[in-house]
Amino acid sequence: MTSTATDTSAGSAPDSTGADRRRWFALAIVMTAAFMDLVDVTIVNVALPTIQHDEGASTGQIQWITAGYALAFAALLITGGRLGDIFGRKRLFLLGIGGFTIASALCGFAANPEMLVASRILQGGMAAMMVPQVLSIVHATFPAHERGKVFGLFGAIVGLGAVTGPLLGALLTEWNIFGLEWRPIFLINLPVGIAALVLGSRVITESKAPKALKLDLVGVVLVTLAMLALVYPLTQGRENGWPVWGFVMMAASVVIVAVLIAYEKAKTRRDGSPLIELSLFKVKSFAAGIAVQTVFGLVMGIFFLTWTLYMQIGLGWSALRAGLTGVPFSIAVSVAAGISVQKLVPLFGRKVLQAGALLMAVGVLIYVYESGHYGLEIKSWQMALPLVVMGLGMGLIVAPLTDAVLSEVPREHAGSASGLINTVMQMGNALGLSLVSVVFFNVVEDHMKQGEGNAAFIDGFHSSLLWAAGILVGIFVLMFALPRKPAAGPGEAEAHDDAPTEREPELIG
Known part of the structure; x- marks a missing residue:
């Protein structure tokens, strides 16, 4: 664009x-x-x-x-x-x-x-x-x-x-x-x-x-159908006893993606205005960055919904107490985001983002330990440590990630690339929210049947956190494909000036 x-x-x-x-x-x-x-x-x-x-x-x-x-x-x-x-x-x-x-x-x-x-x-x-x-x-x-x-x-x-x-x-x-x-x-x-x-x-x-560029409404329809075919059965499957049609829909999403790719190639040849600029994926750092954005959004979708349900339903806290408990996290994100862009990334490049992924994983594991150790008696102040560690890690990622991904993209595609980056972040978030049925509600339901009461929410939260930690380690590995020094050169800087990002990354999903 x-x-x-x-x-x-x-x-x-x-x-x-x-x-x-x-x-x-x-x-x-x-x-x-x-x-x-x-x-x-x-x-x-x-x-x-x-x-x-x-x-x-x-x-x-x-x-x-x-x-x-x-x-x-x-x-x-x-x-x-x-x-x-x-x-x-x-x-x-x-x-x-x-x-x-x-x-x-x-x-x-x-x-x-x-x-x-x-x-x-x-x-x-x-x-x-x-x-x-x-x-x-x-x-x-x-x-x-x-x-x-x-x-x-x-x-x-x-x-x-x-x-x-x-x-x-x-x-x-x-x-x-x-x-x-x-x-x-x-x-x-x-x-x-x-x-x-x-x-x-x-x-x-x-x-x-x-x-x-011209509109690509067919591309929009195909993207939406592919996401729906994946998200709907994951979200509704547990309530419907995981029926066969759900697995058929998920398999169909792969077919729809294949059709989308073929159509976008044809659209590029026909009028040069596809919804997704497929040539961007030939840039290794961009392809890896898209994967990072997608799975990062997935982690955020899983964590924030299960965290809210854990505090308010499992622990019985009020909405206000839950909201106040999250303040240290939000402050840590804001502080680390400012430092990462201004001070750290120019010196250490992608290592800053990788440190952020590992720091988030450490914070998640601390949370696993504390929630298990203190059980239903855990206090808000006891959650501050893992939340601050997670927030600092997230701040090191969200602010510089877009520039790191765009730094090797040709200037004529900078606008399309930035829009796609932020689109897949939201798609990852939607997918993460749908996976809550698998990683959280399934566990809670099983443990409720065993007579655990509200303690079942601790088990569900543990399951979600362990999934999040594993995905964050995967993000760390994917980041090796990002440029060592993501700071833009003169050509890219001009491209960024001419083609603004269509959406800044969400700090909280």
């Missing part, structure tokens, strides 16, 4: 530098929208046990509330960016934020779990229209010499979202505003979304790409 902008509206008068005088107001609007999306991903996790209790949702529906959002987001992310290039970034941004606000209202007033799941899928789809425009609007609005400052602010927003989401979700759930229980975690988006919609229509300057 190219991001070279042509101004298609009069806009406001330029300042002495030739830039739009209203650019900082526009920045505030698009950053608010990005913050809404980041918080919405994390705010839901802490409220899931309350939603399950109040609405009588099944375990499969609980998984779909989060996985549905991630799946819709991933499937439409690249298409959302291309629609902005073709029809205008401002137009798609406003459409996305308007749809996101409506979907949030539908989530907040959902009459049953099925409506909530459907509304979350719609919300994810609207986020895919909104979020890719954020950095594209920044590139179209700000001169090059100001973008470093802007991207620094964006990083701060990402860190703030990581800390704010779980706490805000916990507080809104705990306060039970107007007797609405969990619903304010979605309804809070309404005034913010409406304000962003009204103000954004006034201060954001329209821009398009002069030569945008």
